[in-house]
Amino acid sequence: TDLSTTIAGVKFPSCVMNAAGALCVTRDELVALGKSRAGAIVTKSMTVEARQGNPEPRYYGFPGGSINSMGLPNLGYRAYAELIPELKQFGKPVIASVAGLCEDDFPTIAAVINAAKPDLIEVNLSCPNIPGKPQIGYDPEASERLLKRVRKVITVPMGVKLPPYFDPAHHEVMGKVIGRCEVDFLNMINSVGNGLVVDPDREEVVIKPKGGFGGLGGTIIKAVALANVRAFYKIFQGKIPIIGTGGVMNGVDAFEHFLCGASAVQVGTVLVEEGLGAFGRLEAELAAQLKKKGYGSVTECRGKVKEL
Numbered sequence: 456t457d458l459s460t461t462i463a464g465v466k467f468p469s470c471v472m473n474a475a476g477a478l479c480v481t482r483d484e485l486v487a488l489g490k491s492r493a494g495a496i497v498t499k500s501m502t503v504e505a506r507q508g509n510p511e512p513r514y515y516g517f518p519g520g521s522i523n524s525m526g527l528p529n530l531g532y533r534a535y536a537e538l539i540p541e542l543k544q545f546g547k548p549v550i551a552s553v554a555g556l557c558e559d560d561f562p563t564i565a566a567v568i569n570a571a572k573p574d575l576i577e578v579n580l581s582c583p584n585i586p587g588k589p590q591i592g593y594d595p596e597a598s599e600r601l602l603k604r605v606r607k608v609i610t611v612p613m614g615v616k617l618p619p620y621f622d623p624a625h626h627e628v629m630g631k632v633i634g635r636c637e638v639d640f641l642n643m644i645n646s647v648g649n650g651l652v653v654d655p656d657r658e659e660v661v662i663k664p665k666g667g668f669g670g671l672g673g674t675i676i677k678a679v680a681l682a683n684v685r686a687f688y689k690i691f692q693g694k695i696p697i698i699g700t701g702g703v704m705n706g707v708d709a710f711e712h713f714l715c716g717a718s719a720v721q722v723g724t725v726l727v728e729e730g731l732g733a734f735g736r737l738e739a740e741l742a743a744q745l746k747k748k749g750y751g752s753v754t755e756c757r758g759k760v761k762e763l
């Protein structure tokens with residue numbers, strides 16, 4: 456079974472890779488991804504200055520998923536610009552994830568990172584906006600302004616990592632914004648924002664930052680992720696490739712993302728919980744699922760989910 460895929464003209468040896476944030480902050484983590492069966496190396500979203508991130512505990516895994524408020528721990532964009540040439544030696548695409556603490560950070564980072572020639576650049580719209588306003592991805596005007604500024608300095612394929620939307624009107628509005636910004640691929644979804652997990656025995660929240668509020672990942676968000684993949688696949692009629700992220704814990708979950716229109720999948724929670732061996736398991740399970748269903752590749756089943 457052929458598990459390779461192509462996104463925006465870039466060939467991925469495997470359609471399963473890490474999500475930005477999972478095991479991808481340090482050089483050693485990124486090199487380990489390069490040596491693993493991951494289909495790509497995706498960096499942690501990067502900021503102008505290096506960051507320690509939030510106080511711990513800042514990640515908590517539980518049956519069904521995870522909650523995190525990492526606070527963008529990363530080496531800073533200059534360090535990743537220096538690392539990219541080395542990371543490109545592993546025979547798989549390198550995706551640089553760009554973040555920023557304010558709108559002006561993004562073009563600054565993108566211009567320098569673009570010069571290091573990652574294979575693709577992913578713009579993380581879940582980043583904070585002006586205090587008191589929702590994250591950029593929930594502010595269509597800010598999203599459009601930022602994507603147009605960043606597009607001007609990016610010459611490699613540019614994608615956007617979107618937060619989950621929960622209303623068709625939001626899918627429509629963001630679809631129009633994306634249509635006007637020359638976006639080469641989409642990645643959805645980022646974690647479901649501002650969830651809260653409580654330990655009933657200790658009668659405490661489980662992570663320290665933000666009073667315990669954090670982004671949700673894992674099985675519990677799969678239905679939200681599939682809805683967003685499907686909604687944007689339909690809006691763009693499959694013309695913009697989509698990376699499906701959210702709730703992929705096994706090969707069948709991945710298959711569901713492909714049925715909904717994904718061209719590749721990314722994994723976060725399962726990687727943090729299981730380690731890099733998860734890639735081999737996920738590939739074997741996905742290959743078995745495709746074989747069982749009579750598909751020769753993930754491209755064959757893409758978007759094939761049937762409505763009733």
Ligand SMILES: CC(C)(C)CCc1c(C(=O)O)[nH]c(=O)[nH]c1=O
Binds near residue numbers: 500524525582645
């Ligand atoms: C949540 C932000 C810190 C604004 C962006 C980085 C990020 C984080 C993080 O670094 O806390 N966690 C996520 O699940 N998704 C993200 O995009």
